Amino acid sequence: MKIWDWDYAWEVLPILAEASVVTLQATLAGFLLALVVGLLFAVGRMTGPAWLRWSVTGVVEFLRSTPLLIQIFFLYYVMPEFGITLDAMPTGVLALGLHYGAYCAEVYRAGLDNVPRGQWEAAIALNLSPWVTFRRVILPQAIPPIVPALGNYLVALFKETPLLSVIAVLELMQTAKILGSESFQYTEPITLVGLFFLAFSLVSAALIRQVEKALQPRAGRRT
Amino acid sequence: MNNRNDTTPGAEDAPPMVRFAGVTKRYGDLVVLDSLDLDVAAHEKVAIIGPSGSGKTTVLRMLMTLETIDDGTIWVDGEPLTHMERGGALVRADPQHLRRMRGHIGMVFQHFNLFPHMTALKNCMEAPITVLGLSRDEARERAGELLSMVGLGDKLDHYPSQLSGGQQQRVAIARALAMRPKVMLFDEVTSALDPELCGEVLSVIRTLGREHRLTMLMVTHQMGFAREFADRVCFFDQGRILEQGPAEAFFAQPREARTQQFLRAVMEAV
Numbered sequence: 001m002k003i004w005d006w007d008y009a010w011e012v013l014p015i016l017a018e019a020s021v022v023t024l025q026a027t028l029a030g031f032l033l034a035l036v037v038g039l040l041f042a043v044g045r046m047t048g049p050a051w052l053r054w055s056v057t058g059v060v061e062f063l064r065s066t067p068l069l070i071q072i073f074f075l076y077y078v079m080p081e082f083g084i085t086l087d088a089m090p091t092g093v094l095a096l097g098l099h100y101g102a103y104c105a106e107v108y109r110a111g112l113d114n115v116p117r118g119q120w121e122a123a124i125a126l127n128l129s130p131w132v133t134f135r136r137v138i139l140p141q142a143i144p145p146i147v148p149a150l151g152n153y154l155v156a157l158f159k160e161t162p163l164l165s166v167i168a169v170l171e172l173m174q175t176a177k178i179l180g181s182e183s184f185q186y187t188e189p190i191t192l193v194g195l196f197f198l199a200f201s202l203v204s205a206a207l208i209r210q211v212e213k214a215l216q217p218r219a220g221r222r223t
Numbered sequence: 224m225n226n227r228n229d230t231t232p233g234a235e236d237a238p239p240m241v242r243f244a245g246v247t248k249r250y251g252d253l254v255v256l257d258s259l260d261l262d263v264a265a266h267e268k269v270a271i272i273g274p275s276g277s278g279k280t281t282v283l284r285m286l287m288t289l290e291t292i293d294d295g296t297i298w299v300d301g302e303p304l305t306h307m308e309r310g311g312a313l314v315r316a317d318p319q320h321l322r323r324m325r326g327h328i329g330m331v332f333q334h335f336n337l338f339p340h341m342t343a344l345k346n347c348m349e350a351p352i353t354v355l356g357l358s359r360d361e362a363r364e365r366a367g368e369l370l371s372m373v374g375l376g377d378k379l380d381h382y383p384s385q386l387s388g389g390q391q392q393r394v395a396i397a398r399a400l401a402m403r404p405k406v407m408l409f410d411e412v413t414s415a416l417d418p419e420l421c422g423e424v425l426s427v428i429r430t431l432g433r434e435h436r437l438t439m440l441m442v443t444h445q446m447g448f449a450r451e452f453a454d455r456v457c458f459f460d461q462g463r464i465l466e467q468g469p470a471e472a473f474f475a476q477p478r479e480a481r482t483q484q485f486l487r488a489v490m491e492a493v
Contacts, residue, residue, distance in 0.1 A: 116336075118332060118334055118336035119336060119338065121287075121289055121332065121336060122332065122336035122337070122338070124287070124288065124289060124325070125287050125289070125325075125328075125329065125330040125332075125399070126349070126350035126354065126398070126399075126402060127322060127325045127326055127350060127354045127402065128349070128350055128353060128354060129322075129353070129354075132349075132353045132354075136349060136353070137338055137349075140340045141338075141339065141340055
C-alpha cells in the first residue's frame with residue numbers, strides 16, 4: 001500500500017475546498033461576533049454600574065476558564081432544554097463568538113486602559129458626550145495598538161473550528177473524517193486539511209500586518 | 224489699574240462670573256482645599272500661584288467638573304455649577320446640568336491633551352460639530368480662523384505629532400476657544416514646554432486677554448507673566464488662599480512671610 005495516493009488526493013481536494021468555505025464562514029462570523037461581544041464585555045466592565053461590572057467579570061471568567069468544547073456541547077444539547085434551539089452552524093458561531101469574545105474583552109481592556117487619562121479629560125472639557133468621546137476619541141486610539149493581539153485570536157479561533165465537527169458542522173475536519181471513513185484512506189484528506197489551515201493562517205497573519213501598517217499613520221505618535 | 228485694592232473689581236454691581244463658596248475638596252484624610260471662597264468678576268484675569276500640593280490645579284479641575292467637590296458650591300455666571308435648583312433647594316447637579324454648564328467653560332491643559340489621531344483642524348472641529356451642532360463648513364471656518372489667530376494657519380492639516388510643543392499648545396487653545404466659552408482655564412500651560420517655546424504660547428494668551436473679553440483663571444509658575452498679565456494674583460498654600468491682591472502690588476510688596484519666602488525661592492530658580 002502506498003503512503004500517499006495522488007489520485008485520491010486530487011479527488012478529495014474539491015470536496016475539501018467546498019468544506020473550507022464553511023470553515024471560513026464560521027471563522028469570520030465567529031470572529032466578528034467575538035469583536036462585538038468582547039467590546040461590550042470590556043465597556044461593561046469598565047464603565048457600568050457595580051452589578052454589571054461584577055456580572056460581566058463573572059461571565060468572562062467563566063467563558064475563559066471552561067473548555068470551548070464543553071461550551072459547544074452545552075449550547076447545542078442543553079439550550080434546547082430551555083427552549084432555545086439553534087442549528088449546528090449558528091450554535092458553533094455563537095460558541096466561538098462568546099468564547100473568543102471573552103478573550104478579546106481582555107485585549108480591548110488593555111487597549112482602553114492604554115489611552116491616557118488626559119484624553120478623557122480633554123473630551124469632558126470640550127463637553128463631548130460619552131458616546132462621542134468613546135467613538136471618536138477613545139476607540140480610534142485604543143484599537144490600532146491591539147490589532148496584532150486581536151489578530152492572534154483570529155488565527156486561534158480559526159484553528160479551533162474543527163471542534164465544531166462534534167456537533168456535525170460540515171467544516172473541513174468533519175468532511176475529512178467522513179471522506180476517510182468512506183475510503184479508509186485518512187492520510188490524504190487529513191494532510192490536506194492541515195495544509196489548508198497552514199495556508200490560511202499564514203495569509204491572515206500577513207493581512208493582519210497590513211491592517212496594522214495601514215492604521216499606523218492615522219494613529220499618530222503621542223509626544 | 225494697578226492701584227486697585229483687594230476687592231474684586233465691580234463685585235458690588237455685577238454678580239461674579241465665577242464664585243467658589245465654601246468649597247472643600249478632600250482625598251481621603253487629605254484636605255486639598257479647605258473651605259475656599261473666591262469670586263472672579265467677568266473679564267477678570269486671575270493668576271493662581273503657590274507651591275505644589277497647595278491645591279491650585281484642583282481649583283481649575285473642580286471648575287471644569289473634572290473633580291467633584293465635597294462641600295460648598297461653585298457658581299458660574301450666576302448659576303450653580305456643582306448643584307442645581309430643584310423645588311427651591313440646591314441638590315447635586317445631574318449629568319445633564321453639568322453638560323449644560325460646562326459649555327461656559329474651556330480649559331487648556333499642561334500636557335495639551337490634543338487628540339493625536341486628528342489633525343489640528345479636526346481637533347478644533349470635533350466639539351463644535353458634535354456638541355454645538357455646527358455644520359462642517361461653519362466648524363471648518365471657525366477652526367481655521369482660530370488656528371490663524373494662534374499663528375498656525377499654515378499647519379491645519381498637521382497631526383499633533385508633527386507639531387512642536389508650543390504649536391500643540393496653541394492648537395489646544397484654539398480648540399478650547401472654538402466652543403466660545405465665557406471662562407477660560409489655563410493649567411500650567413507652559414510647564415511642559417522647553418523655555419524657548421513658552422513665549423509663543425504666552426503671547427497668544429496675551430492677545431486673547433487684549434482682544435477677547437474672557438474671564439481667565441490661570442495656574443502658573445511664570446511669575447513675570449502673572450505680574451504683567453493678571454489683574455489679580457492669588458497665592459495658595461495648604462489648601463487656602465494665603466494672600467491675594469492686584470498683581471503689581473502683590474509682587475512688589477507681598478505681606479505674608481510665607482509668600483515672600485515662596486517668591487524668593489521661585490525667583491532664585493530662574
